[in-house]
Amino acid sequence: MAQSVFRLESLLETHEQPFVVIGADLRVIAVNRAWEAAFGIPREHQIGQPCCKQTGVCRHQHLFQTLEPYAGIFSADDGKESKKLLNVHGYPLLDADGRLYLGESQNLLHKSADEVHQTGMIGKSEPFLRLKAQLQQTTMTLVPVLLLGETGTGKELAAEFVHRHSMQARGEFVIADCTVFGEDLFESELFGHEKGAFTGASNNKKGLFELADNGTLFLDEIGELPFSQQAKLLRAIESGQFRRVGGTATLKASVRIVCATHRNLAEMVRQGRFREDLFYRLSVFPIHMPPLRERKQDIPLLVDHFLQQLSLMRGKPLAISRAGLIKLMQHAWPGNVRELRNCLQLAGSVCAGDTIQEEDIHFMRCFNESVQPITNGETEVIAPEQTAPALSALEQYEANFIASLIKKYQGNRKLIAAEMNISERTLYRKLNRLNLN
């Protein structure tokens, strides 16, 4: 039992974003360090507390009743005046005895100046220094920046860097994850809505664009934005003007746009899946994030950095043997820096002493996004249940593999993503694409 609690806690720590586990009695069982840092509440004050302070059926209770995973944008129920907006994914978890829990990742949608990553980006290799110089150049203007690169290469970190060094640094850094914007959600999440605009709109609500006024709006995975919504985004970016859903007033916001994608947007334009005008507007300043295999010189520095973090978490030093470091240098790192961090985290939790040995290091199976998901050029803007496309043999293989992990981990997306060495967001996209949701 002690071992499984230890494993659960170390797995929670591999999660970069705030994560909470809630029991069927609607009380908090565990939170990770990212959660403590985001809300400024030590875990010992949170564990055992009710999941929500408001009365009535909450999303957590609803999940325990229906066992249906959910995703959406909610404000934090942390008892503080300035409500933080969270992009939330919740799903049921089962332990080995069949007890039901709820796991919820809570990605902060906006970070104030002092919450934005202070540690900076680590590296000294030539590709890394070139990247940093390009990022520095963007800080002298307010033109949109497009970050292109594989999963785990540090696109979000780079977006924070651009914000932190820009003229808008005093404003908020607001994250909009385009993978969760369906046709319905996009407008009200991005531009807000007025009370009564649609069923469930019980209050006026600011959108992410408004929240990013005088700051930066980071549109993550811009390639996933539904085609039908792309013109609305373009209009708002060009004019800085927008209207809340159900509102008549034209509002204005001065927003610096930074986008990221692992997709080939130019190819999507050619296939008619991404608007050409939006593409040209966003790709004024395209920046390629080098994969870790092209900057292996940075591995020792990154290893030092992550070992320091792990030592702090453990409360005692953690080192790595020379043979262990060589093993890390020889790996191709398809999951990039995230994979390196997860690999060290797991090695640290299995190593017997204070030094990670070669045999403590295990590389995880990884499917990266180089598998081109859609070939007929139109499926992503069509409701999947009506027109689910036939999967290619490779996709079918991937779907079978993920289905076996879903079974193995009883649907726990965090564990599935950890085994596949991809972020939960990437897993979420794959589940949608492969009709596994």
Ligand SMILES: Nc1ncnc2c1ncn2[C@@H]1O[C@H](COP(=O)(O)OP(=O)(O)OP(=O)(O)O)[C@@H](O)[C@H]1O
């Ligand atoms: N140069 C770096 N120095 C230190 N940490 C890094 C660096 N690059 C990435 N990381 C760490 O690696 C992890 C993944 O980074 P990040 O989320 O920014 O990648 P990403 O490209 O946005 O991934 P995805 O496309 O899957 O969302 C984070 O924990 C981040 O802090």
